[in-house]
């Protein structure tokens with residue numbers, strides 16, 4: 270079932286082809302970790318109780334209509350004596366049901382909001398209009414690393430997410446793994462979550478944050494410990510040295526244009542932080558917060574004029590001469 274659904278979702282959210290089979294349907298009803306499972310459980314409890322109440326109320330209404338249609342005056346008077354008892358039973362049942370749902374709600378909330386075992390992985394997420402800045406924290410500053418929009422986590426271990434916002438209120442929501450958490454400017458907050466099985470879990474900003482709010486998605490890639498550590502090590506490294514003449518020229522273009530004012534490519538002297546860190550851009554499945562697949566053609570379109578793709582975003586158009594553009598693309602594609 271996952272696979273069939275995955276191809277449907279693929280059209281909506283681009284992913285690197287080799288990762289496709291891992292894409293999981295974006296849904297609260299397909300939980301992949303303990304926090305999401307408790308939310309799903311609560312959803313089903315509410316659904317079952319409300320469905321039962323709905324059927325009972327409709328049944329009682331139908332029965333009452335049928336009786337009033339068939340009854341004589343004498344039986345109407347007899348009915349009045351049972352009316353008080355029926356109302357009392359209804360009120361009692363309602364209170365009991367609401368109390369039961371309250372208990373279920375508190376149970377789910379405790380699981381969702383409790384912090385588990387001390388976790389080795391701590392990820393700071395900062396919301397920007399309209400992308401996600403991701404920083405892996407580490408006690409050793411040189412081992413901290415920044416990336417954007419694609420979050421890797423190990424499976425079977427709790428991961429702490431710490432939230433902040435750079436501008437307006439955003440909301441971090443990966444429905445298969447956790448509930449929503451708002452990113453409010455000036456206020457820091459945290460959640461923890463855990464993924465029990467490998468997969469790519471789509472997330473989406475869930476609080477209207479401006480014109481491109483709908484184009485503010487992210488991916489959580491849950492993988493084995495070994496894969497995760499390999500990924501971390503690769504991401505910690507500085508940018509690769511250009512491997513070809515063309516890429517070398519591309520780096521010169523990158524550094525000569527304003528790109529470096531807004532973007533960081535570690536190891537090159539580009540240390541801007543208005544836009545996403547591009548040190549390992551080519552390792553990511555998508556660009557512009559899940560808006561486009563990370564392919565050469567899409568990158569070219571984005572760089573020339575991102576305003577036609579995501580109007581209003583903070584990156585200005587870059588009219589580049591064809592040779593410079595090709596060189597720049599060759600360089601960016603080497604940033605694995």
Ligand SMILES: [Cu+2]
Pocket residue numbers: 396397399438439440474475476477478482485
């Ligand atoms: Cu947002």
